[in-house]
Amino acid sequence: MALFAFRLVGATLGRCRLTRLLLTPSRAARRCAGWRPQSSAFSTSRMEAGVKFSPAGWTFFDEPVVISVEGLRPEQEVTLRASLRDETGELFDTRAFYRADIDGYLDLSRSPALEGGSFSGLEPMGLLWSLKPQNPFRRLVKRDVRRPLVLELEVVEGHSASGRLLAKGAHDRVFLRDGVQRITVREGRVRATLFLPSGDGPFPGVIDIYGTGGGLPEYRACLLAKHGFAMLALAYYGYEDLPKNMKEFHLEYFEEAVNYMLKHPKVKGPGVGLLGHSKGGDLCVSMASFLKGITVTVTINGCIANVGATLHYKDITIPPLGFDVKRVKKNKSGLFDITDALDNPLEDPGRQSFIPLEKAEGRFLFIVGQDDRNWKSEFFAVEASKHLQAHGKEKPEIICYPGAGHYIEPPYTPMCPASMHLLVGSPVVWGGEPKAHAVAQVDAWQQIQNFFHKHLNGKQDKILNKL
Known part of the structure; x- marks a missing residue:
């Protein structure tokens, strides 16, 4: 039996399954409060159309x-x-x-x-x-x-x-649906925004973590809340009294966020889900590997090694994966391509930066853009699958999108082909072909929701407590 399998969307390749996307209009959404819609159309005496x-x-x-x-x-x-x-x-x-x-x-x-x-x-x-x-x-x-x-x-x-x-x-x-509550969270050290769907609940809980941009992005969590999830958009640096830069992080901070969600009366147990993009992806893998109460983890173009900053948890320290600036290239437009800059986490001496994801008790979904130019997301996902199965764990789901770049965002978000990378200090290319990237975002959005609904509905096997 193969050690891993993944689904390829948008093309056929080997044993991968082709998904057909039907981009049909949805039913009219309910009116939101607090603002008035713009006129959908208007004309002047000189405008007949x-x-x-x-x-x-x-x-x-x-x-x-x-x-x-x-x-x-x-x-x-x-x-x-x-x-x-x-x-x-x-x-x-x-x-x-x-x-x-x-x-x-x-x-x-x-x-x-x-x-x-x-x-x-x-x-x-x-x-x-x-x-x-x-x-x-x-x-x-x-x-x-x-x-x-x-x-x-x-x-x-x-x-x-x-x-x-x-x-x-x-x-x-x-973005914000009428009836969805937007709650500022200042609980202990946790700096976040909680979005609760309308209704009595309880609702499946998910913690949403972004990448190296810092701050507190809310838009993805806000949109997912209208699909029935209690979403915690979590800041971890570059926001209020949190660390100002990416030097070191303590997993205890993220543990506080998990415990906050598990204790919330509107959050459905026995565990919560994690959603992370880029640097947020490896933070989510670390949380799933060390913390209790994590049922499912979804990463979008994430890594299986700790990157960018030293990570601490109790008496454990995981150094960031090394990189070599000599492997940074310039494309035809003169922009930096950092795809090969990171070291191979499997060749890291002692695998010190490799996250021990075999300790995780929950399930994994890896969303992969095959034209990700930030790093080798597909390689990381495949190696994660091999590693988990070699340790007797359930095979994760991997969904690969040909032509998709690094920033796989909610549907219809314009693709970002290049922008400033805070750690590099210069603009870098993120990859992606606009049409293929757009198709990927529509499908990935639904796949993420399906995965969370399936495994956070309380009918799956209960999460096992770690020793």
Whole structure:
């Protein structure tokens, strides 16, 4: 029997299973409180065409929206320009070329984009996932989940930038669902935000940890809460009174967060789940390996060795995995490619940096972008599978996405091909091909939810206490 197996999404390879994604519109979301939706379409006396969004007014950020234009001339050629600004004022925009049907109607769920724009082919959500920053090396990050991002759309005559404006509209992309509680957590040393779904509960609990950016990102936890999870977005450095930089971390801090969730009356036991991306991934693997009460762990392009900072737990110290700057390369654009910079954790003397994940009692899911240029995520996932099975543990699930880069985010988030790396101190490439990356994000989002629902519903074998 093979030591490992994984599912490849978007292509067929050997024994890997092909998954087909159906990007169909969801049902209209419920209205959120605290804000009013933008007008879904409007026109002036000189604008005979009109933009429509369905559902009208707003949709949740992780849900699709149908965009259409009516009132055009039969088979009229137009350019659709989409844009939004983040809280810092950074502008993200894109454009695509289209041709109306014989009735002067354009429906992006049925009409393919023509060659020459930011994307081509039938891409109903292409105007969102193809957004790019006007300033290089910027990543779209939602900081205040209580307010939506506003997508603005312009319809311009012809396939040139100087065409006459025919119609425009705006649509709100929402993060915080009406009824979801957003609770600031300052419990002992824990600095976090708890999102609780509406209803009496209890709900499956998940701790969400991000990578080297620091701070307290809430957007992923906020969106997952509306799918029925009690989500704790956990900060661990670069926030309030937490460590200012990545030098050393103490696992006892993360243990406090786990205990906080296990004791919360709205969190369903007997254990909690962990979700970590990049550096957050190896922190989650360390938590699962040393701490009690961890039922499932999901990592997104994570590592199986401790990286970036020394990790302490009681009398145990795990040094960070070494790296060699001589292995850093520059691509054709002159950007740093750090894929090969890290040492091989299997060749580390004494495997001092290797996380003893064989001690974990919970289940694992590894989400892998096969074009991850931050490090060798697929190699780490495969070696984790071998290691776990060699120690008599259950084979983890590995889902690989061809063409996906390092930042696999919630659906329809624009791919970030390159940005500043805080540890490197310079912009680095993250990898990914925009279309394939967009497909990966849609599928991974559902796979993560399915995995948590399956293993945190209280019907699985109870977590075993560690000695």
